[in-house]
Amino acid sequence: MxxxxxxxxxxxxxxxxxxxxxxxxxxxxxxxxxxxxxxxxxxxxxxxxxxxxxxxxxxxxxxxxxxxxxxxxxxxCTAPALYPSEAGDFGRALWFEEYGDSELAGHIGMGTFRPMVVNPLMGKEPDTATAEKTIAEKLPSYFAYLESEVGAREFLVGDAFSIADISIATQFVNFAHGGFVPGAEAYPNLTAYLERMHARPSFAACIAEETAMLDKVLKRTE
Ligand SMILES: N[C@@H](CCC(=O)N[C@@H](CS)C(=O)NCC(=O)O)C(=O)O
Known part of the structure; x- marks a missing residue:
């Protein structure tokens, strides 16, 4: 193909x-x-x-x-399934996909990644004030929601890795590229969950490639 x-x-x-x-x-x-x-x-x-x-x-x-x-x-590409087959789980997975794509992407992308990473890539100063304001005012309710949804689960939906995990975890890679993490003290479940997701070979390969590129272009170490 x-x-x-x-x-x-x-x-x-x-x-x-x-x-x-x-x-x-x-x-x-x-x-x-x-x-x-x-x-x-x-x-x-x-x-x-x-x-x-x-x-x-x-x-x-x-x-x-x-x-x-x-x-x-x-x-x-039917295997492995990345959408749950059971109707309730399928709906729940689509909900998290939408939540990541629309909500998290908006706040993390425009509120932290753009000011802290895109600005320097375009030769501008990082806008720390905008990022800090987003983290203080916008993101806590999102992190608290995800903290409780993750709870003791291994994956967000059912008992398998799915589109829900991909859609949420990908947004947090951009958050990390901006130099931020939700914080293990306030969000222990979310923190451990993201570490697990980002350690999967699929995520780890992208993160390594992107980090190397950012380190080179921005002459920094994350
Ligand atoms: N709903 C779209 C969103 C894609 C999107 O917004 N991509 C951004 C980059 S992260 C983009 O292309 N922005 C350029 C623009 O909106 O002009 C998807 O899920 O693919």
Whole structure:
């Protein structure tokens, strides 16, 4: 299967798809697309000019949204299942996917990653004040919710790794790239859970690649 993922490694949505593919054991090529700004040709495969896009050349399929892509891949690469089969668990997994993609992505992305990582990548000063304000005012209710949802569970939904775990954990990689963690004292369950998720080979490979790139470009150590 000739799969191409268009996007940039630091995007939480691109990582979501890359982790999904890695967990499926599927080969793909990553075609780098810079979205600051995206080139004109990119609108032909991504109407909103957003990353990621998946192109499955063999099937003649092009999809421009991480949720659409993961739903498609679940049908084309069936094992291991990354969506629960039981209806309640399936709904719960979709809820966490949406919660990560919309809510966490908004606050972590715009409120911490953009000011602390994208700014320096664009040659600007980091905006520590915006990040600190987001962490103090916006994120605690999200972290508290996830802390209680994770509880003593190994995975967010049922007893298997799923799209729910990918969608939540990918957003926290961007939080970590900004130099932050939720904090083990206030959020012990969430902290241990994220450590487990990020240690999976699928996540660890992306994190290592991204961290090496950031260290090189920003001349820093995380
Ligand atoms: N709902 C989309 C969101 C994708 C998204 O917002 N990607 C960002 C990068 S992290 C992007 O392409 N932004 C460029 C833009 O909005 O112009 C998905 O899940 O794929």
């Amino acid at each position: 000739g799969l191409i993922v268009y996007g940039a490694a630091l995007s939480p949505f691109v990582r979501k798809v890359r982790v999904f593919l890695a967990e499926k054991g599927a080969d793909y090529t990553l075609e780098n697309v810079n979205i600051f700004p995206a080139p004109d040709w990119f609108a032909e495969i991504s109407p909103l000019k957003r990353i990621p896009v998946l192109k499955d050349d063999d099937a003649g399929v092009t999809l421009a949204d991480s949720s659409a892509i993961c739903g498609y891949l679940e049908k084309t």
